[in-house]
Structures are given as structure tokens and as C-alpha cells.
Amino acid sequence: MIQQLLAVLSPMLLGAQLILTLILVKGDLCPGQRGRIHKMLPTIALLWLAVSSLRIEAMMIVFAIAYFYSQVQTKKTRVQGPMWVMYLANGLALAYVAIEIGNQPSLAASLNTLVAIFLLGAVLAHLLLTIARTRLQAFHRILPVTGIVAAMLMSLTILLQAYTMDPQTLTQVTEPLLVGLAMLITSIVIWCWHLLTTKPVNKLQLGCALALLLLAVSSNQALFLL
Numbered sequence: 001m002i003q004q005l006l007a008v009l010s011p012m013l014l015g016a017q018l019i020l021t022l023i024l025v026k027g028d029l030c031p032g033q034r035g036r037i038h039k040m041l042p043t044i045a046l047l048w049l050a051v052s053s054l055r056i057e058a059m060m061i062v063f064a065i066a067y068f069y070s071q072v073q074t075k076k077t078r079v080q081g082p083m084w085v086m087y088l089a090n091g092l093a094l095a096y097v098a099i100e101i102g103n104q105p106s107l108a109a110s111l112n113t114l115v116a117i118f119l120l121g122a123v124l125a126h127l128l129l130t131i132a133r134t135r136l137q138a139f140h141r142i143l144p145v146t147g148i149v150a151a152m153l154m155s156l157t158i159l160l161q162a163y164t165m166d167p168q169t170l171t172q173v174t175e176p177l178l179v180g181l182a183m184l185i186t187s188i189v190i191w192c193w194h195l196l197t198t199k200p201v202n203k204l205q206l207g208c209a210l211a212l213l214l215l216a217v218s219s220n221q222a223l224f225l226l
Contacts, residue, residue: 004218008120009051010058010100011113012214013044014093015121016128017065019143020044021086023129027136031076036132038081041069043128048093057096064089108161109224112154116217119150123191123213127206140201144192151188154217155181161223173223180223183216 020037023029029037045065052058064085072081097117104110126143129136162170162177191209194201 003054004221005214006051006054007100007221008116008214008217009047010093011097011116012120012124013047013051013061014090014097015117015119016124017044017086017090017093017121019121019125020128021083021090023134023136023139024080024086025083027134029134029136031078033132033134033136034080035073035075035077037129037134038069038072038077039074040128040132041065045069055096061089061092061096064092104224106161106164106224108157108164111160112157112220112224115150115154115157119147119154120210120213120217122146122150123206123210126191126201127203127210130201130203130206141195144188144195147188147191151184154184154220158220158223176219177223180216180220183212183219187212187216 020040024034024037027033045062048058048062048065052062068081068085068089071085073079097113101110101113104113122143126139129139158177158181162173165173187209189196190205190212193199193205
């Protein structure tokens with residue numbers, strides 16, 4: 001289970017990195033917001049460090065993010081820092097995940113990993129932006145909607161995998177398959193709760209959504225290994 005969880009961290013981290021990079025480059029950030037977003041980067045680096053226990057190549061991404069973090073201010077600043085280093089980290093992460101996608105045992109598994117970039121990356125980025133207290137209100141709507149679409153696509157990849165199974169195997173995995181889909185739906189509802197109730201989003205809500213999504217996606221990974 002731990003290995004399956006670590007396997008889904010890489011697409012999640014790639015998605016979150018791309019979103020944070022986009023915000024740092026294109027976002028209308030005040031100096032305080034930019035510094036608080038910079039403070040979120042060690043979290044991503046530490047998670048990549050955990051991924052490196054599977055493949056040592058992930059350490060290159062850790063070094064790139066750590067170097068970028070060492071060159072930026074974490075207090076009020078308008079300076080973007082050496083963005084080429086962040087682009088390098090994103091490129092390395094993209095290459096890492098591309099290799100992971102190519103190594104999947106089936107087309108459905110490859111598509112599932114691809115969709116996880118958008119699903120898990122969006123929820124992690126949403127949590128980090130909320131912790132950083134950014135005022136980018138549009139992302140509180142855009143990221144959950146992205147998650148809804150990605151969850152629908154992920155459900156299709158799971159159904160595609162189920163379609164390729166023989167009847168006996170499918171009978172054996174029906175119960176965990178339904179449990180995984182139920183967790184996926186529940187996590188999306190929790191994630192979008194602030195949109196349904198028009199209440200402000202909070203860290204506990206997003207943390208629960210992320211934890212449940214990671215559990216759902218990692219448990220569904222077992223289906224693609226059959």
C-alpha cells in the first residue's frame with residue numbers, strides 16, 4: 001500500500017508544481033502572497049524526497065526545488081527569483097512522470113496516471129494556496145471544477161480497465177472497485193463543499209479531500225496491475 005501511495009505522488013507533485021509556477025509567473029500577487037507561496041516549496045521538495053525511495057532520479061527534482069527556494073525570499077517580495085531553476089524542476093518532473101506513464105502495463109493505466117496529474121495536482125495546489133492565504137479567489141472555483149472533470153475521466157479509465165478483465169477477475173475486484181469509486185466521489189464532494197454551501201474554503205476541508213483522494217487513487221492502482 002505504501003508503494004502504491006508513493007507511486008501516485010509523482011503525478012500529484014508535477015501538477016501542483018505547474019500550477020504554482022503559473023501563479024508565480026502570471027498571478028497578480030502582492031509581495032506578501034509571493035513570499036508565502038515560496039514557503040510552500042519545501043513541502044513539495046520533501047514529498048519528492050519520499051518519491052526518490054522508489055527511483056533515485058527524483059533527487060534531481062529535490063535539488064532543483066531546494067536551490068530555487070534558497071534563492072528566493074519568503075517574506076514580502078516582488079522578486080520572482082531564478083525562474084529558470086523552477087522551469088528546470090518542472091521539466092525534470094515532467095520527464096519523470098512521462099517515464100512512469102510509459103512504463104504502465106496498459107493503456108488504461110497510462111491514462112489513469114495522466115489524469116492523476118490534473119486531479120491530485122489541483123487539490124494539492126488548492127491546499128497549498130489556501131495555507132499560503134492567497135487572495136486568488138478564482139482558483140477556489142477553477143481548481144475544484146478541474147477536479148470534477150478529472151474525476152470523471154479517471155472513472156472512465158477505471159471502467160476501461162474493468163472492461164479488459166476476464167469475468168472471473170472482474171467478479172473478484174468488483175467490491176474494491178466500488179469502494180474506490182465511492183471514495184473518489186466522496187472526496188470530490190468534500191473538495192467542492194465550499195461551492196455547494198457558499199462558505200469560505202478551509203484547510204481542514206481540503207486536507208480531508210486530499211487524504212481521501214490519495215487513498216482512492218492509490219487503492220485503485222491495484223486494479224491496473226491485474
